[in-house]
Amino acid sequence: MRIRYALIAALATVLTACGSTLSGQALPAEMDVRTLDVGSYPTEPLNAHDDDPVPPFYEMYEVAAMRIADYVINSRDVDAQMIYGKRATTVSAGVMPSELGDGPAMSAVAKKHKMLYGFESSGAAMDSRVESDLGWPTKRPDNKLTATTMVLQFPDADRAAAAAKEFHDTDFGMQEGRNQPVTIPGHPAALSHWRPDSPFLRTLLPHGPYVIAFLLSVATPDQQALTALASNAYTEQIAALAETTPLTDEQVMTLPWDPDHLLMRTLNPEQLATPEGSGYYLVTGKHGILHYSGDQLPTDRHYVDEQLTKMSAQQVALSWGSISIRTPDPRAARRAVTEQLFPWQVEAEAANPPNLPDAACVENKRPGASKRFSCVLAYNEYVGIVSGNQLLDAHQRAAAQYALFANTR
Numbered sequence: 307m308r309i310r311y312a313l314i315a316a317l318a319t320v321l322t323a324c325g326s327t328l329s330g331q332a333l334p335a336e337m338d339v340r341t342l343d344v345g346s347y348p349t350e351p352l353n354a355h356d357d358d359p360v361p362p363f364y365e366m367y368e369v370a371a372m373r374i375a376d377y378v379i380n381s382r383d384v385d386a387q388m389i390y391g392k393r394a395t396t397v398s399a400g401v402m403p404s405e406l407g408d409g410p411a412m413s414a415v416a417k418k419h420k421m422l423y424g425f426e427s428s429g430a431a432m433d434s435r436v437e438s439d440l441g442w443p444t445k446r447p448d449n450k451l452t453a454t455t456m457v458l459q460f461p462d463a464d465r466a467a468a469a470a471k472e473f474h475d476t477d478f479g480m481q482e483g484r485n486q487p488v489t490i491p492g493h494p495a496a497l498s499h500w501r502p503d504s505p506f507l508r509t510l511l512p513h514g515p516y517v518i519a520f521l522l523s524v525a526t527p528d529q530q531a532l533t534a535l536a537s538n539a540y541t542e543q544i545a546a547l548a549e550t551t552p553l554t555d556e557q558v559m560t561l562p563w564d565p566d567h568l569l570m571r572t573l574n575p576e577q578l579a580t581p582e583g584s585g586y587y588l589v590t591g592k593h594g595i596l597h598y599s600g601d602q603l604p605t606d607r608h609y610v611d612e613q614l615t616k617m618s619a620q621q622v623a624l625s626w627g628s629i630s631i632r633t634p635d636p637r638a639a640r641r642a643v644t645e646q647l648f649p650w651q652v653e654a655e656a657a658n659p660p661n662l663p664d665a666a667c668v669e670n671k672r673p674g675a676s677k678r679f680s681c682v683l684a685y686n687e688y689v690g691i692v693s694g695n696q697l698l699d700a701h702q703r704a705a706a707q708y709a710l711f712a713n714t715r
Contacts, residue, residue: 339709342661345699347706351570351714352579358570359579361563367423368583369563370553371396374425374457375583375594377550381429381453382596382607384522384539388451389608390433391599396583397424397458404438405454405521407477407508415476416458419469422558424458425583427597433605436523442481443506443521450525453535455543458517461555467512470497473519474510488529491537500532507532511540515552518543564589569623571714572630573692573707588624595622602627604650613649617642617689627676628707629691639684640664648680648691659683659701662708667700685711 339349352359361369381388397403399416403426406412428436431451437444438454445452460466474497478485481501490496490509498509505527510519520539524531553561563581564570569589581587585601592614599607602624614622614631617639621632629649633639643664646652652668656679659665665683670693677693679700684690690707694700 336712337661337663339705339712342705342709343702344706344709345702347573347575347702348577349706349709349713351567351710352574352577353567353570354713358562358564358567361581363559365581366559366561367398368396368581368588369561370423370459370558371425371583372563372581372588372590372594373553373561374423374459374550375427375597376591377546378425378427378457378594378597379455379539379542379546380427380597380607381451381455382611383542383546384429384453384455384520384535385431385451387431388429388453390430390605391597391603391607392428392430392435392605393585393599393601394425394427394597395585397426397456403454403456405436405443406456406473406519408480411476411480412473415469415472419465419472420461420555421469422459422461422553422555424456425597426454426456428452428454429599429607436521438521442484442501442504443523445505445523449523451535452521452523453539454521455539456517456519456521457543457547458519459552460515460517463512463514466515466517470510470512470517473497473517474499477508488533490533490540493537493540496536496540498533498536500529501527502529503527505532507536509536513544513547516547518547564623566621566632567714568621568630568632568688569625571688571710572623572625573628573690573703573710574625575628575703576626578626585624586626589621591621592619595624598624602629609651610649613647616645617647619689627693628703630707631689631691633687633689636684636686639687639689642689643682643684646682647689648682650675652680656697656700659704662701662705665704665708667697667704683708 399421402412434449485499496511500507506523623630653671654669656667667681680693681704692703
């Protein structure tokens with residue numbers, strides 16, 4: 307009897323080992339993904355052979371910015387009326403946001419004080435953009451509230467304080483004497499200025515090794531309204547940063563950029579494995595992904611948040627047009643399919659992918675939709691969302707995404 311059990315155990319071990327080397331090997335009660343029509347799309351993750359892609363050192367600031375995204379407030383946190391997003395971007399010392407001031411001048415300061423990385427997120431009360439590339443910012447008169455949040459990390463508090471002062475002094479000096487300094491209630495260390503005939507305020511605050519900066523606007527030139535908005539923004543951002551810890555320069559260079567391998571199991575048609583933290587190839591938590599409303603995601607941050615909340619999203623990856631979401635359990639993932647919890651408004655149902663369980667497709671008829679068809683699918687605790695201009699293409703992408711999930715369990 308003991309010999310019999312030993313033979314059974316040995317056979318099970320061999321079969322298990324063999325099964326692990328066959329991509330798409332079906333398990334009991336699970337479909338064989340090799341039978342799906344995936345077209346030419348890949349079905350193996352980029353780290354299929356236990357070789358996670360390693361970004362070059364000069365791109366690690368992108369990874370650090372993805373991490374800090376979960377601890378940067380967005381426009382809705384500044385004022386609940388600002389539900390619209392206008393694409394987040396990662397920040398390097400070589401390319402600084404125009405919302406902070408003149409790009410080349412701000413870059414010189416950032417380089418001088420050894421800025422490690424940064425993150426910028428913009429939003430507004432209406433779907434309209436602030437123009438800040440030329441001189442002092444401007445906007446449409448009917449865009450009553452706008453906010454750009456910037457968080458920049460330096461090696462230590464002394465360099466952050468020196469950089470904040472130089473950022474402010476340089477920008478203030480370039481305003482041709484038209485701007486006036488202002489103070490922010492509750493945050494006396496903030497360095498701020500505004501233009502009395504303009505509804506905008508630019509303000510910076512050194513906070514430990516960080517520089518927190520905002521470009522804010524209200525409906526009409528109103529210094530009291532602007533400083534009150536800034537005071538609340540600083541309070542919220544300081545509280546958010548208290549939930550994380552600063553990075554050393556060594557840590558920036560060695561951060562794992564997809565530690566839970568959600569991005570690795572997200573459809574990546576061209577197999578491009580370079581972190582791109584401005585919306586194309588990245589992974590963040592549920593809060594962090596809201597910064598990307600207005601680009602790969604629709605501009606309405608409030609709606610995106612509602613849909614992600616309904617499926618209890620924990621982590622989200624964006625991969626060149628594909629989206630993967632980790633939920634707490636299979637039930638939450640299946641809810642995304644049965645309730646068609648796309649992060650955008652959908653207009654009409656479309657045929658579902660053949661032979662693919664837990665999947666639903668829709669037609670995006672709204673003006674400005676990037677693709678005509680989209681499909682949502684569930685696999686265990688994961689949700690995948692893919693899109694294509696042809697229904698067959700959307701079906702093949704959905705099948706490939708399902709296979710990727712199955713092949714990286």
